[in-house]
Amino acid sequence: MIIDAISWFCLMLGCFFCFSGGVGILRFPDFFTRMHAASVTDSLGAILILVGLMFQAGLTLVTVKLAFILLFLLLTGPASSHAMAKAALHSGHKPMNSNTSDDAAKNSASGGDVSNP
Amino acid sequence: MFTAAIIAILVTMVLALTRAILGPSLYDRILAVNMFGTKTVLGIAVVGFLMGRPDFLDIALIYALMNFIGVIAILRFFEYDPRGTTNHDR
Numbered sequence: 001m002i003i004d005a006i007s008w009f010c011l012m013l014g015c016f017f018c019f020s021g022g023v024g025i026l027r028f029p030d031f032f033t034r035m036h037a038a039s040v041t042d043s044l045g046a047i048l049i050l051v052g053l054m055f056q057a058g059l060t061l062v063t064v065k066l067a068f069i070l071l072f073l074l075l076t077g078p079a080s081s082h083a084m085a086k087a088a089l090h091s092g093h094k095p096m097n098s099n100t101s102d103d104a105a106k107n108s109a110s111g112g113d114v115s116n117p
Numbered sequence: 118m119f120t121a122a123i124i125a126i127l128v129t130m131v132l133a134l135t136r137a138i139l140g141p142s143l144y145d146r147i148l149a150v151n152m153f154g155t156k157t158v159l160g161i162a163v164v165g166f167l168m169g170r171p172d173f174l175d176i177a178l179i180y181a182l183m184n185f186i187g188v189i190a191i192l193r194f195f196e197y198d199p200r201g202t203t204n205h206d207r
Contacts, residue, residue: 008118015125018156022132025152031144034136038152041129049122049159053166065174069162069181073155076185080151080192087192088144 007055014048017041030096031088039081046073119167126160147191154184 021041028034050070057063130153137149158181165173 011118011122015122018129018159019125019132021152022129025136025149026132026139031142031148034145035148038133038148042152042155045129046155046159049126050162052122053162056166057171060171062171062174065171065178066162069158069174069178072178072181072185073158076181077155080185080188083189083192084144084148084151087196088142090196091198093142093144 003055003058007052010048010052010055014045014050014052017048018045021045031093032085032095035081035084039077042077042081043074046070046077119163122163123160123167126156126163130156130160143195147188147195151184151188154180154187158184 018041021037024037024040025034028037047070050066050073054063054066057066133149133153133156137146137153140146140149158177161173161177161180165171165177
């Protein structure tokens with residue numbers, strides 16, 4: 001009974017994080033902030049949902065498969081996020097308020113327009 | 118319990134799709150597709166549990182592999198390409 005309660009709680013919490021990530025990816029203003037929202041849901045939502053399913057499955061081969069899926073998602077999540085950020089930055093996609101970069105003055109002078117100069 | 122999880126995952130997928138459609142720049146679309154793929158992996162796992170078919174988890178694992186490789190392949194294609202930066206959501 002306790003196991004079902006724990007797994008139900010993990011599942012629902014995971015669904016909440018998935019949903020919050022989905023809302024975050026829609027409402028955030030800039031690509032890099034959206035990437036944060038998407039990677040939050042990718043990692044934490046996936047962890048909680050898969051752990052919730054593990055509780056349901058108990059100590060069987062199914063749990064081992066779930067552990068492999070979880071391990072793979074945790075390995076590839078940050079890797080793909082890093083690759084995406086690197087690709088975006090290399091092709092000239094600047095963060096929204098990149099006042100730290102050298103052309104900050106030009107950015108703020110031109111009304112904060114961050115599209116490719 | 119599983120149906121609630123599946124509904125939440127489907128709603129997240131719809132949100133990711135809208136970002137993929139709206140997404141001004143190319144990288145928003147790649148990000149949304151990546152998130153959609155991850156949610157598909159979770160969805161397959163939960164549906165597998167709902168229908169009592171544990172062999173769905175192999176499909177979920179393969180899908181996670183393909184999703185990652187696909188995203189990396191696309192990024193390699195568009196890394197040094199200025200076309201992807203039309204950021205006109207301001």
